Amino acid sequence: MSAAEEVVAEGHEAVEAVPKRAMTLGTGTSLVVLAALLIAPVFVKNFIIFQMTMLLIYGLAVLALNILTGGSGQFSLGQSAFYAVGAYTTAVLMEHFNINYALTLPIAGVICFGFGYLFGKPALRLSGVYLALATFALATAMPQLLKLNFLEHWTGGVQGLVVTKPDAPFGLPMSQDMWLYYFTLVVTLAIYIFSVNLLRSRSGRAFMAIRDNEIAASAMGVDVALYKTLAFGVSAAITGIAGSLGAIAVQFVAPDSYTITLAISLFLGMVVGGVGWLPGSIVGAAFIIFVPNIAEGISKGLSGAVFGVLLFLVIYLVPHGARQAAILGHQLAGKLRKN
């Protein structure tokens, strides 16, 4: 086998370019969605509140992946690893060190940022399918690493750790679930606003320049290595915070909750929500939480197949995910208004 070098014309890009403006919702729509999210829990049962909390948490995790893939054009099938690190950080800090749950979030964020940044370093050399493979490896290895013997004192090994659910503070008349929902909502909003601004900033433009054409970006003076690792770090930090919230909401962490299945779910959530469209993250999260249930409702034994078929339908009919649906809806509304 010769090591002959071969020149290949550049194929289609990894990720479709999304213009910066198309990445967010208008002010009016945002306010309506926010109002709905604020009021809804008052009218529903605790279990539904819990599901809505999980929706926000997965939404955050999908958002994180969206910044990485939709923003900087890098793949990751390994988000579950960052999610796990965040969850375990919170669980260990709360149960072994009695630290307040709210304080564990920033700590988890910082630790995951470091982890993501370090993982981004070697991943710098990889792109496209190779990066997908390397992160896939990370996600598969994570549960095994969490089960390691010498960590067992802290992580509880295969058994995992039980996390205490916090009460509402200041004697507020709320159930634990409702308090946690509002707490999650505030964190989610803060991170959403941060992400929108991040993508509009100089760094965000650098991400997108790298996504669209790495060589051109570096020729324009963008420090490609720095921004690619930075995107990994930010994405990991947000995923870690989502993981922390997830640990508090589920009240339990165990290695087998954070397998490759979770990473794949988050990836699918991003595809369904629309790559690079941040509000789509919530739609994607809804897909990965509710569609498996619906699929199970249609046919118990075939739930996986139904899920796969639905996914194929999404890929064929709305390849840009929820973003495309939103644009269609917008145009339709415009037409109706004219009539």
Add this chain to the structure above:
Amino acid sequence: MELFTNQVLAGIATGAIYACMALAVVMIYQAIDHLNFAQGEMAMFSTFISWQLMQWGLSYWAAFLITLAFSFVAGIAIERILFKPLAKAPVLTNVAGFIALFAIVNSSAGLIWDFTIKQYPTPFGSSPFLGSQLISTHQAGMIGVTVLLLVALYFFFQYTRIGLAMRAAASLPESARLVGINTSWMIALGWGMATAIGAIAGMLIAPVVFLEPNMMGGVLIYGFAAAVLGGLTSPFGAVVGGFLVGVFENLAGTYIPGVGNELKLPIALALIISVLVVKPAGLFGRQIVKRV
């Protein structure tokens, strides 16, 4: 020293499994430039079909041949129906498609044949090979089949018209079209061949890991590791990579303290990442330079 030799032998025996799978992975990567995450599940499904045929009373070799033909046609059909429309879509969409295919195949196999573990026969017998306790005749047969397959593929790609056309379509599609090669059908052919090779891998692996819908999970990851180590563009590299991964895994388990069975998987994955970082083209792969 004896421990070392034994572990190397045992490693080669398991490596044969990975080599088979890696060969299928490389075949499809050559044809479509993507890693097929559903490859393992497709191989599992083919294996179930051959099992079903044998349950109906066919002999091993009849079932083997029918399964090969079926897998070949099914691979082409999947490409034509599901993935041809995605040919121009971004990589991301394709990965999502593979995951969807994975879910569909895995779940239908579970529905048709349920999730209980089944015995799968071997044509080679399972007595010790040449008096060695470490390699059974089945494993020796597996190594033999893998090598045979590799040689056959080499001759196919090197000395047949259609093999040449497939290579041309993979390396320079535009130019290949200009000289009259139907590149779209070459891709379909690549899918068919990869699926058939996957079926062979599945039927060889099944006696070792037993037949069940999730049998390929771990094997596929090792197959990826092997393909990456050998170079994703080289079938020969994939087979060598498979044996190396098998040997490496066994030696690491024996000699590095703290690496028991539970850490073997992370070791394979660490291997993937370090190869990708140090030598992304793998041991035998081509350096690919992109035109700006």
